[in-house]
Amino acid sequence: MKLNILKVLRWVLIGLLFVAVIGLINQVGLQRIRDQVDQFGIWAPAVVFGLRFTSVIVPILPGTAYAVLAGGLFGFAQGLLIVALADLASCTFNFYIARRYGRGLVERFVGQQFMDKVDRLGRRHLERNVFLMMGLLMTGLFDFVAYAVGLTQTRWQTYLLALLVSILVAKPLWVAAGAGIFEGSQLFLGFAILGAFGIGIITAVVQRQPNE
Incomplete structure (x- = not known):
């Protein structure tokens, strides 16, 4: 019950951030916001990267909204670069923390209430199935998956390959959504819708895989 409440709260936070950003853009104007963002130079992308x-x-925080925001503020190409680098660095960090320090420190980051999710993912024998690992890294559980894989015997080279492929396939989705919404681009919106459909299929398939 507590997990369901936290999950709902997470999506409520994402929704509120979307509403706030879109409201700000409608009131001020996208070009004016981008002009003000440009005045911060490298610090603007650095802030979005950090968020x-x-x-x-810390998986309880709504990361999806920041991917959409990156696409809206910086455009598709630069926004995707920021999100891809942030995810590569953070997921590598998650894997290293789990591998180097074990469950104790992982629990400090994800919280006791979410360790069961990490453990369930770990029990799916991801070290034996790189395609299942790759598929799960493309879903919204990718932050937990990174911790879970670190707790297995998976070689870091195998994990890095799966992570890179998942970033290239899945991350353009939300960035394109942001670029499409804020720029009114039908091309980006169409790409985002098709991508969402594809990721939905991947999620359904990997979640049906049995825990061996």
Whole structure:
């Protein structure tokens, strides 16, 4: 029951952030916001990078909204670069923390209430099935998956390969959604819708895989 409440709260936070960002854009104007963001130079992308990075390290935080925000503020190409680098750094960090320090420190980051989710993912023998690992890294559980894989005997080279492929396939989705919504681009919105459909299929397939 507590887990369901936290899950609902997480999506409520994402929704509120979406509403706040879209409301701000409608009131001020996207170009004016981008002009003000440009004045911060490298610090603007660095802030979004930091927010996305932190939301993966501490999975309770709504990281999806920051991917959409990156696409809206910086455009598809730069936004995707920021999100991809943040996810590569944070998921590698998650794996290292789990591998180096074990469950004790992982629990400090995810919280006791979410350790059961990490343990369930770990019991799916991800070290034996790189395609299942890759598929789960493409879903919304990717932050927990990174911790779970670190607690297995998976080689870091195998994990890194799966992570890179998952980033290339899945991360453009939310960035394109942000670029499409805020720029009114039908192309990006169409790409995001098709991507969401594909990720939904992947999620359904990997979640049906039995725990061996």
